[in-house]
Amino acid sequence: MMSLWQSFVELIHELIPWLDGGIATVIIILIKGIALVLPLIIMMAYMTYAERKVIGYMQLRIGPNRVGPIGLLQPFADVIKMMFKEIIFPTKANIYLFLLAPILAFVPAVAIWVVIPLGEGFYITNLDVSLLYVLAIGSVGVYGIIIAGWASNSKYPLLGALRSTALLVSYEIVIGFVIVTVVMVAGSVNLNEIVEGQKGGAWNWYFIPLFPMMIVFWISALTETNRAPFDVVEGESEIVGGTHVEYSGMCFALFFMAEYINMIMMAALAVLLFFGGWHSPFEGLPYLESLFEFVPDLVWLLVKMSFFLFLYLWIRATFPRFRYDQIMRLCWKVFLPLTIIWIFVVALMTQLAIGPWF
Amino acid sequence: MEFEQILFYLFSFWFIASSLAMILSRNTAFSALFLILSFFSAASLWLLLEAEFLAIILILVYVGAVMVLFLFVIKMLDIEDSTLRAKFTGYLPIGLGVAVIVIAEMSLVLGVDQFGLDVVPQPIRHASDYSNITELAMELYTIYVYPFELAAVLLLIAIIAAITLIHRPDKRAKKQSIEEQVNTQAKDRVRLVSIAPYKKKDEQ
Numbered sequence A: 001m002m003s004l005w006q007s008f009v010e011l012i013h014e015l016i017p018w019l020d021g022g023i024a025t026v027i028i029i030l031i032k033g034i035a036l037v038l039p040l041i042i043m044m045a046y047m048t049y050a051e052r053k054v055i056g057y058m059q060l061r062i063g064p065n066r067v068g069p070i071g072l073l074q075p076f077a078d079v080i081k082m083m084f085k086e087i088i089f090p091t092k093a094n095i096y097l098f099l100l101a102p103i104l105a106f107v108p109a110v111a112i113w114v115v116i117p118l119g120e121g122f123y124i125t126n127l128d129v130s131l132l133y134v135l136a137i138g139s140v141g142v143y144g145i146i147i148a149g150w151a152s153n154s155k156y157p158l159l160g161a162l163r164s165t166a167l168l169v170s171y172e173i174v175i176g177f178v179i180v181t182v183v184m185v186a187g188s189v190n191l192n193e194i195v196e197g198q199k200g201g202a203w204n205w206y207f208i209p210l211f212p213m214m215i216v217f218w219i220s221a222l223t224e225t226n227r228a229p230f231d232v233v234e235g236e237s238e239i240v241g242g243t244h245v246e247y248s249g250m251c252f253a254l255f256f257m258a259e260y261i262n263m264i265m266m267a268a269l270a271v272l273l274f275f276g277g278w279h280s281p282f283e284g285l286p287y288l289e290s291l292f293e294f295v296p297d298l299v300w301l302l303v304k305m306s307f308f309l310f311l312y313l314w315i316r317a318t319f320p321r322f323r324y325d326q327i328m329r330l331c332w333k334v335f336l337p338l339t340i341i342w343i344f345v346v347a348l349m350t351q352l353a354i355g356p357w358f
Numbered sequence B: 001m002e003f004e005q006i007l008f009y010l011f012s013f014w015f016i017a018s019s020l021a022m023i024l025s026r027n028t029a030f031s032a033l034f035l036i037l038s039f040f041s042a043a044s045l046w047l048l049l050e051a052e053f054l055a056i057i058l059i060l061v062y063v064g065a066v067m068v069l070f071l072f073v074i075k076m077l078d079i080e081d082s083t084l085r086a087k088f089t090g091y092l093p094i095g096l097g098v099a100v101i102v103i104a105e106m107s108l109v110l111g112v113d114q115f116g117l118d119v120v121p122q123p124i125r126h127a128s129d130y131s132n133i134t135e136l137a138m139e140l141y142t143i144y145v146y147p148f149e150l151a152a153v154l155l156l157i158a159i160i161a162a163i164t165l166i167h168r169p170d171k172r173a174k175k176q177s178i179e180e181q182v183n184t185q186a187k188d189r190v191r192l193v194s195i196a197p198y199k200k201k202d203e204q
Helices: A002-015 A021-058 A074-083 A095-114 A130-140 A142-151 A155-186 A191-196 A211-224 A249-274 A297-318 A324-352 B003-024 B028-048 B052-076 B081-086 B088-109 B132-143 B145-166 B178-182
Strands: none
Touching (some): A021 A074, A021 A095, A021 A297, A095 A130, A095 A142, A095 B028, A130 A142, A130 A155, A130 A249, A130 B052, A142 A155, A142 B028, A142 B052, A155 A211, A155 B052, A191 A249, A211 A249, A211 A297, A211 A324, A324 B178, B028 B052, B052 B132, B132 B145
């Protein structure tokens, strides 16, 4: 993958030699960005298809099967439908903020992908504080919900926005503490270095010393992306549709896309932090390593991510929605003390140099 | 003009413009959002200075947490614009006085004597493998470890004090015991009684 990027960058420099360093760099970054966002959008579109199919089969239905072979063109039909729908503005809504909210939800969701490495040397930018960047930009996504709830000037969006922002801010603290434990084990806040620290077989991955943290992280990820059983933003049976009530057409689609891109991001983050990123689980094993030599690192990452994306759908089809105060209790009274205790456990493990991780 | 300079002027213009808009805007929600925009511009300027850790922390703490709570409060309040403007002329002299004092202080502290181009050396360009966060941690956790820990303890005390001041449980309030609800079993809720079947005599 590295050589592919390198030759691509050289090609750009050959094609436009008259540009000076600064602008050529910007153009390369822009092209890299498009090369990342387009597959991401397609992945997101097929995530919605996978969700309907998987949940359909789990509930003994077939799911979408009319558009294209086995319904494979369904996402495109949905996109075309969404684009041609009328966007309705509530009479007393604040129109600027009403339009700003979906943008504020969507842009951070995509912007996070700038630092997420997808393979050995395969990233847009290698920021030294990339994990903190993910946290920081991830927390900006809350504004989409807050502003949507406020600008709609309607009671259900306001209720949905109030309870979900309180929830998101609370769970961000838990995710922050989980990330602290990962950083303590890895000794770096650079995602590339965190993955490099997990090199050499599945027993080197951080989910073993940080097993409870991995579970806490995943449950918090469900909450952060507003997925069932913690989907209090929408909560159709409680507050109609939460912040999305007044939105229609492409405005609603942007919220929807942001949610799915965030889901893919959280799956990628779980793999990078706890499951060895793009490393093969068979590294260092005598026979299996050479057998799986041909698999590119990107494929390993995508396979592991697919498992977590499937987990999202599995959990959604299995559990009923939590009551709001019970989610809050889980955050402040169960997860937060557990993560703080585990920080001390990790400190102890580091001091005693237990296992291959430290 | 170099590309970096263009970026610098762009972010600086954005910073000043959004700060002005924050003060001048009538709508409190807009003010809060313009403040967020100015935080972002400041973070971008810090990124140009290669202080990426500070820039990210500014966004993480102020944009991600503090301003969310601000917007929360603004959403709860029902601010009447006309009552605010009615008192404007009354408060104007005091406000002007405070403004003059603040501007005088700031020009004394941040003026050309302290932060001029000839006083402050030009920041050194570092190689791309230079780790800002490692350098910062080395300074913070070796030389400044006691001030750092004192600041942490001070913040903890402030949190505890704030909670004890605000948190007065209302004795009349009825609360659910969530522990009880979570730990409840099926046998606590449903009592199965076995009753032998029989028929009343007059129904026969």
